[in-house]
Amino acid sequence: MTVSVVLFTSDLRLHDHPPLRAAVDAADEVVPLFVRDPAVDRAGFAVPNRLAFLADCLTDLDAGLKERGGRLFVRDGDTVDEVCAVVRRAEADEVHMAAGHSAFARERERRLRKELESAGCRLYVHDAVTTVVPPGDVTPQGSDHYAVFTPYLRRWSAEPLRAPLAAPRAVRVPSGLRSEKLPGRASVADVSEALATGGETEGRRRLGAWLSRHADAYETRHDDLAGDATSRLSPFLHFGAVSATEAVHRARARGGPGADAFVRQLCWRDFHQQVLAARPETAVEDYRPRLDHWRRGAEAEADLRAWREGRTGYPVVDAALRQLAHEGWMHNRGRLLTASFLAKTLYIDWREGARHFLGLLVDGDVANNQLNWQWVAGTGTDTRPHRVLNPVLQGKRYDPHGAYVRRWVPELAELPGASIHEPWRLKGLDRASYEYPDPIVDLADGLARFRHARGRD
Numbered sequence: 081m082t083v084s085v086v087l088f089t090s091d092l093r094l095h096d097h098p099p100l101r102a103a104v105d106a107a108d109e110v111v112p113l114f115v116r117d118p119a120v121d122r123a124g125f126a127v128p129n130r131l132a133f134l135a136d137c138l139t140d141l142d143a144g145l146k147e148r149g150g151r152l153f154v155r156d157g158d159t160v161d162e163v164c165a166v167v168r169r170a171e172a173d174e175v176h177m178a179a180g181h182s183a184f185a186r187e188r189e190r191r192l193r194k195e196l197e198s199a200g201c202r203l204y205v206h207d208a209v210t211t212v213v214p215p216g217d218v219t220p221q222g223s224d225h226y227a228v229f230t231p232y233l234r235r236w237s238a239e240p241l242r243a244p245l246a247a248p249r250a251v252r253v254p255s256g257l258r259s260e261k262l263p264g265r266a267s268v269a270d271v272s273e274a275l276a277t278g279g280e281t282e283g284r285r286r287l288g289a290w291l292s293r294h295a296d297a298y299e300t301r302h303d304d305l306a307g308d309a310t311s312r313l314s315p316f317l318h319f320g321a322v323s324a325t326e327a328v329h330r331a332r333a334r335g336g337p338g339a340d341a342f343v344r345q346l347c348w349r350d351f352h353q354q355v356l357a358a359r360p361e362t363a364v365e366d367y368r369p370r371l372d373h374w375r376r377g378a379e380a381e382a383d384l385r386a387w388r389e390g391r392t393g394y395p396v397v398d399a400a401l402r403q404l405a406h407e408g409w410m411h412n413r414g415r416l417l418t419a420s421f422l423a424k425t426l427y428i429d430w431r432e433g434a435r436h437f438l439g440l441l442v443d444g445d446v447a448n449n450q451l452n453w454q455w456v457a458g459t460g461t462d463t464r465p466h467r468v469l470n471p472v473l474q475g476k477r478y479d480p481h482g483a484y485v486r487r488w489v490p491e492l493a494e495l496p497g498a499s500i501h502e503p504w505r506l507k508g509l510d511r512a513s514y515e516y517p518d519p520i521v522d523l524a525d526g527l528a529r530f531r532h533a534r535g536r537d
Contacts, residue, residue, distance in 0.1 A: 081254075082106070082107040083109045083110070083170045083172040083254055084102075084106055084107035084174050084176060085113055085170065085174070086099050086110060086113065086177070087113050087114075087115070087177040088112065088152075089114075089320075090178070090180070090210055090319060090320045092134075092138065092280065092319050093280040093283075093321050094145070094148075094247035094280060095284065096244040096246075096323035096326045097247070098208070098209055099177055100112070101245045101248065102206065104248045108252065109170075109253060111166055111254065112152050112253070113154075113155065114141075114152060115155050115156070115163065116154065116155070117157070118158070119184070125438070127438070127439050128268050128272075129275055129440060129442045129444075130442055132271045132275055132278075133275065133278035133319065133442045134263070135268065135278075136282075137321050140279025140281050141279070143281075144247070148248060149252055150250075151253055151259075152259075154259050155259070159188055160188065160192045163192060163196075164195050164196065167196065169256075169257060170254050172201060173201060173202065174203070176204045177189075177192075177203070177206070178205070178206055178210050179206060179207050179209065179210070179214065181211070181353050181447070183360040189205060209320070211353050212328050212346060212350050213236050215350075215356075215357035216357065216358075218354070225354045225357070227355070228461060229347075232347070233347050236347050236350060241328065243329075244325060244326040271408075272442075273407075275407065275409075276409065278319065278321060279321055280316075283313065283321040286313060286316065287311070287316075287322055287330070290312075291331065291334055291339070294309055295339050295342060296336055297338055298310075298311075298338035298339070299338045303413045305399075305479040305484035310411065312409065314409070314443035315442040315443040317443070318444070318445050324349065328343055331343050352448050356447040356450075362454065363446050366460075367451070367459060367461065369459065370458060370534060372533060375427050383520055386520050387401065387433075390488075392519065392520050393517045393519035394471040394475075395482075395485040396474060396475035396478075397471050398488070399485045399487070400488075401418055405440060409443065410437075410441070411484075413478050415452065416456060416469060417469055417471055417475075419456035419457070420456050420468060421469070424457070424468045424527075425527070425530065426520075426521060427529055431453075433453055434449055466530075466534055470523060471501075472501050475501040479501075480498060481498070482499075482500035489516070492514060
């Protein structure tokens with residue numbers, strides 16, 4: 081009997097899973113394995129919302145494997161140590177896994193390859209599992225990565241994609257292997273109240289429903305804050321419960337401007353992955369330093385606290401931050417607005433905002449979170465690094481009737497129409513009747529401070 085191990089990481093699905101397909105085709109028996117590594121906890125990434133969503137994904141993955149005669153094996157400990165222990169116990173000939181692109185993932189792969197080679201076991205690392213196009217496959221002349229999105233999009237769009245793979249019909253697992261108990265969502269404390277349900281089953285349902293009902297309107301409505309017309313697939317893509325490659329194929333098959341706009345967003349994911357793969361230090365350091373001297377001290381701390389709590393006095397900013405706290409997710413336009421307000425209007429280090437987002441976002445991803453924050457802060461790949469988004473104008477444009485603000489800032493619900501975006505303009509008793517803070521900064525003052533700091537005045 082030949083045995084292969086499949087190490088699941090951020091690819092928690094059965095459909096379109098090249099490592100699993102290769103293992104099933106190569107061996108008589110397969111060990112589907114997930115390792116809960118304490119290094120993730122130490123790095124600060126094991127936050128409640130993602131732990132709860134992960135538990136859903138693992139439970140769903142285990143159920144799918146059981147339907148095919150197998151099961152998921154879960155181990156606690158250092159990933160390399162646990163994989164090697166399973167290889168020895170199962171007498172496995174090979175290990176299959178998806179390629180990772182962070183510094184942590186690449187170091188894990190290096191260590192694992194070294195240990196497995198000494199044990200006479202082969203390691204196969206599969207590309208295009210967590211991304212559509214692997215980092216490094218598309219590069220400009222004279223560089224190891226693209227620093228501007230539009231030329232990357234052109235090259236990325238022309239790349240031939242592998243065909244999606246069907247889920248295996250059967251998965252036969254060896255007997256006698258130890259597994260820890262699957263984690264459950266109920267065991268995780270401090271989870272956002274309206275956190276979405278995770279898992280491949282739910283992810284595939286959402287993908288199919290969104291493509292059939294909402295994709296056609298995506299190009300014109302994806303910035304509509306109240307309309308909630310985005311796919312909400314980012315958590316499933318982050319955990320690999322939905323294949324980005326399959327999503328591109330299905331969107332292109334549907335066709336139309338909305339589907340094209342959706343594929344463009346999937347390209348942004350790959351763009352950030354190829355930047356991080358080439359410049360891993362950008363997870364914590366400026367991609368393009370601007371010599372910023374970010375605000376510090378008690379006043380800045382008070383402003384940061386008000387921002388985190390959704391008490392800035394700018395309704396659309398506060399609405400987005402309250403949505404994040406309640407759902408563990410935020411509308412993409414809200415992410416742009418809140419990030420611009422913190423980094424440019426308040427002139428507070430983008431890393432503070434990125435840290436808050438990673439503490440709550442169920443789709444919190446190092447590449448996309450950190451590099452999107454840098455894009456907005458003007459230290460990343462944005463070709464207009466000094467632009468500042470005005471939250472009042474943005475609110476009136478993307479929430480013209482105030483429905484989004486009323487949903488998340490109910491203390492202002494009685495204000496009519498677009499006036500909800502400027503409650504400070506109320507006078508006397510009318511203003512006193514609303515228990516909502518005044519703006520923590522005047523927008524003109526914040527803009528002047530930012531332009532001066534960047535040498536633009």
